[in-house]
Amino acid sequence: MPVFTGALAHALVAPTRYGVALFPDFEAIDIFGPLDALNAVAYSYQINLTLISTTLDPVTAKPQSAAMNLLNSSFGESIVPTHTFDTAPELDVLLIPGGLGTRAPPPQLDPLIAFIKERFPTLKHLITVCTGAGLAARAGVLDGKYATANKKAWASTIAWGPKVRWVAQARWVQDGNVLSIIFINVNESHLNKCFRWSDITIAFIEAVYGNMTATSIANGMEYVRHLNSTDDPFAALNGLTNVNNSTNQK
Template structure:
């Protein structure tokens, strides 16, 4: 399907919700038919001090640094936060993956701070997507997710990062979503995951999963609003001039012609 800016723009314009976290697309649905999400962890912002990101060659830059930017601002104005960039080895990683037919070098390198072998006390673990989730061998990353999932307070996936998490088995029985263009492949990796579409992002207890790339920014603001308050979240998104979408505001579900999934979550707050 050729990308049509005018067609997509019309869909987005028709679905855009003015005012962050306003009424979503499914506000009028019969909640007797929806799936209640697990209760989110009963914590406060002060309980989240250490943030970890799973890194690998072929990660998407916005999945990582778009998602982290609201937390970067939070660390400047709210409380001390520590960031860990965690990979299989301490070698630098790049966004370049297997899908580079022109041999382009249009990417930076990123410094890894820790390895999967380190014993870290992580409160929030973020799993990005990108072409690297399709690498022939992702077993080291999968094993790390299996090790850390029971330990972390909140487990967050961005874009096709939910596919990597699904392959590891940690999302089994949980509601999650993923990039709509990659929907068939990612959901195929997790037959026991309760996949949700339409959804900009899904919150199911400690599992917070976003759809494609920039939706991770919206998920970050939902997290900040939940644990640090609406006023703090609004202050940061206003500085960044970003208008977050509601969790069920998902024009890309329609654009890529997906059918509604059987699982449709009830409003999570």
């Protein structure tokens, strides 16, 4: 059996089937930040994207709660699902964004959480951004795993996953390896998505497509990467310490 190394090896094992779980009042940059970097991957690898929701109706980023829109702004954008949770094809990678919509009252998010639980065993990689980690935690798929989440929403998010090894001092957390499951949970305080998603998306691209691709994209972005996932001043800023025997993951 031939031994493949470098870019060819990555081409053989790299994920090709990406999915994004949608819900009303998602945080736009949590989706479009990672996708913009992955769009660049699509020039070098044959990959495809499905956008998944409860129905095929457009899904809006607008605040759904009047309490979160006290000035009655009409500011938000809608994107179009390609599949429902019932019709989605098999996936290698599932991305779960955060946003205020993660706090929607039950049973609104039940189909999404059931989908995460159902699909998790067949995924190569699960990526959560911001409070999206809370949705994965509610699906139970992070139990016993290292994960992190939004620091300003820390208490409410970790309450969703009492068996998760939540890492407070982390820009991101990876549990598992490229050939099994990678959990990448962006750790950020409010409005920090646009920058942390860069670190994490490039880290993901490096893990699955190799250093050459990642370096090329980072250089194209003119972005100085944060390579130390524990270089996170915002845990202390929010008075947080690690819990559940968690340790910082490189």
